[in-house]
Amino acid sequence: MNTHKIYKKYLMVVSCLACIFHFSLPVLAATPGKILIEVARTAEVKSPVIYLGEVASITAPDFFKAELTRIDLGKSPRAGRMKQLSGERITAAINAMGLNDNDINIQVPKRVFIKRASQVLEPSYVEKALRQFLSEFLPKGKFDLKAFRVRGIETYPLGDLSLVFDKRYTPSGNGRLSIHAEVWVDGVKEDRLTVTGRLSQMRPVVVATTRLERGQTITPADVTLRDMDVFGLQPDAMTSVDQVSGMVITRTIDKGDCVTQGEFKRAPAIEKGAVIKIVAKKNRLSIITLGISKEDGYPGQPVTVQNLTSGKLVRGLVTADGTVEVVF
Structure with missing residues (x-):
């Protein structure tokens, strides 16, 4: 009898332990x-x-x-x-x-x-990048950017930010600037900006030191070099005093105005109506006489003159000293 009771208690203990082990498994799995x-x-x-x-x-x-x-x-x-x-x-x-x-x-x-996360693109960064871009085809240190303005700036993702300007851009003659810039972050295009402003580029050009009248011959004292903003000037503005010295003004130029190529012409070596020396050459024979020029003559160019002795019209080449050479 006692043995039977002991066996029943043993079975109960084993069953309890089995239950405890079974129900404890999920708890262990979720530790x-x-x-x-x-x-x-x-x-x-x-x-x-x-x-x-x-x-x-x-x-x-x-x-x-x-x-x-x-x-x-x-x-x-x-x-x-x-x-x-x-x-x-x-x-x-x-x-x-x-x-x-x-x-x-x-x-x-x-x-x-x-x-x-984001980063801010400052206008000063855009301006600095634009100046670097412009310096690739404008003389460094000899241009300025005024009235700078950028439109379309947004907040951009964090990353390596860069600007790409339109390489087809060329400066306009009046200096007005309008160019597009693409915003790239880590190789991805994020935006397109519009940048405007005005370019100023100083360059020495020839200007009149006094009023120059039409038909007047330019002397070195009549002109000088002065730094002026080339944007807005005529593209053929002269840049050297030697280029215009001795030339004849074709229209009146006011004091301080720049001299352009279309405002003067070469001074003739022989003026129309002037008495000139004619040298007629044939083989080793040279005959010198006087004549009257029937038109303005320029060195190296043919001119028509009238022989004062014979009254005949002849054609000859003008030399630098104002002589007309006629070859028979």
Whole structure:
């Protein structure tokens, strides 16, 4: 009898131990340290896509941690902007991996606020980049940029920012500047800006030191070099006093005005109606006589003259000293 009671008590103890072991298994499986995901209430992300690793602290074995970190939670907001994600959405994205509920502990708020990290593009940065661009085809240190203005600047994502200006641009004759600039961040085009302003480029040009009348022959004292803004000037403005000295003005030029190529002509070596020397040559024979020029004559150019002795009209070449040579 006593043996039977002892056996029954033994069976009861064994059954209790089995039950305790069975019901303790889930608890052991859910012990802390397996996989723990703690999602922050607020987070700042850098990439165009929101990844779980950017908004949560993940404790897990390396293999699972790498996969969990790359869980896609959707598109990031625009740079500097914020969006909300529900805790349910984040939890559903995690559970989509198919992990056992007993193997993972997810701690997530009802709402998660996510902001896209950003950087500000300062107008001074744009101006500096534009000056560098312009210096590639304008003399360095000899141009200035005035009335600078940039339109369309936004807030941009963090990353390597660069500006690309339209390489087809050429300065206009009046100095007005209008050019487009593309904004690139980490090799991705983010924006297109419009930059305007006015270019000023100083260059020495020939100007009149006094009023020059039509028909007047220019002397070195009549002109000088002065630095002037070439934008807005005629493209054929003269840049050397030697270029105009001895030339004849074809229209009146006021004091201080620049001299352009179309405002003067060469002074004739022989003026129309002037008495000139005619040298007639044939073989080794030379005959010198006087004549009257029937037109203005220039060195190296043919001119018509009238022989004062015979009264005949002849054609000859004008020399630098004003003589007309006639070859028979």
